[in-house]
Amino acid sequence: MTAERIVAGATVIADAEGLDVVSMQRVAADPGVTPTALYRYFPGKAELTDLMVDTALGALSEAVAEADGWRAGLTEWARQCWALYRRHPWIPTTTAMRRQLTGPNRLTRLDSALSALAPAGLTAVQQHDTVLLVIGRIRSLAQRLVHADEEWNRLAGEVLERHGHRSPALAAAIAAGAFAPPGDGDPLDFGLDRILDGVTHLIDHP
Secondary structure, eight states, X not given: OOHHHHHHHHHHHHHHHOGGGOOHHHHHHTTTOOHHHHTTTOSSHHHHHHHHHHHHHOXXXXXXXXXXXXXXXXXXXXXXXXXXXXXXXXXXXXXXXXXXXXXXXXXXXXXXXXXXXXXXXXXXXXXXXXXHHHHHHHHHHHHHHHTHHHHHHHHIIIIIIIITTTOHHHHHHHHTTTTSOOOSSOTHHHHHHHHHHHHHHHHHOO
16 A cells, blocks of 8 residues: 555545545555555545645646746636546535645646736736636536536526525526536636636736
């Protein structure tokens, strides 16, 4: 056993079955060892999860640094983060549950985003806030997609049938498909473009 093998096995389980299923006992079952053997490497699930997240973040491709201009660079950064969250849909949940250790890969991702924004002429605070806006959009969208069918069924069943008269605008939005799972096209596009349009306006009209 190695820490890397344990993390890899736990990640496979989380990707397929969700983070709730990941436990020291469940992770130990696949390689056929006792949970006690895992405690030689990790004090508990919290520490294992920290390393799972940082390992999953991995390295960004060179496309971010090679992009032409701050907007193209931040767009590429966002798309790589979005792809990561689609591959590992449990990441938004675990990073929202508690204060986490910030590992090297997480720091590298933040550094990459700030580097992409550096030519834009924003202040340091504005750069950081812009990154938070973008990653917040990605996280919320990833969480929505995980629960899309469940949320749609609940809203359609309860709001339209029982409470539509009390919330007519919401009922109309649901009936028009506002909460339905995304159709054609990348669901990231609309929100990301609007955020970057706003940043562009700020740069052009300081």
